Amino acid sequence: MRAVLAGEPGFAAELVWPAAEPLLAPLVSPPLSADEAEGLDLILEGFLLHHGRPRHLAPSEPGREVLAGDYCYATGLVRIAAAGDLFVVEALADLIALGAGLVAAGEREGLEPLWRATTLAIARRRGPAEAETAHRFLEAQGALRSAGDAGPLAALAAGLPPTPPLAEALAA
Secondary structure, three states: OHHHHHOOOOOHHHEOOOOOOOOOHHHOOOOOOHHHHHHHHHHHHHHHHHHOOOOOEOOOOOOHHHHHHHHHHHHHHHHHHOOOOHHHHHHHHHHHHHHHHHHHOOOHHHHHHHHHHHHHHHHHOOOOOHHHHHHHHHHHHHHHHHHOOOHHHHHHOOOOOOOHHHHHHHHO
């Protein structure tokens, strides 16, 4: 991801050093493809630029957070969409929208389960538990949408290793 950002005019000077390690892709099995992992990390950075503590970029001028965040969202979604998997594209679009809704409602505690469960659902969509995970994930998203309940997302992601750096970045 840093190579993508470093290659863009105007972003290289705003990169944060040292490089931050990916937070989400290493959590899941089966592993994400390289494009999925990079796309997910770009989307996370976009979200953090808008709603948290960015890990890779430190915009040098006020207001550039939004532009840099939009760039990261778009670049991440392009990488993900290139694989042609509509489930992943929809899951990540919902992730961005639901996450922004949680921030607007002042319910930031739901952000970490949302990110972790989405990553798990993306990884497991090709595995032996594909149908069950997708069904549980869609139900959990529905519970968040309709009742603001992040509990089912947290339950879905409960088996993943802890991610304190993610919690810190999302806490803002």
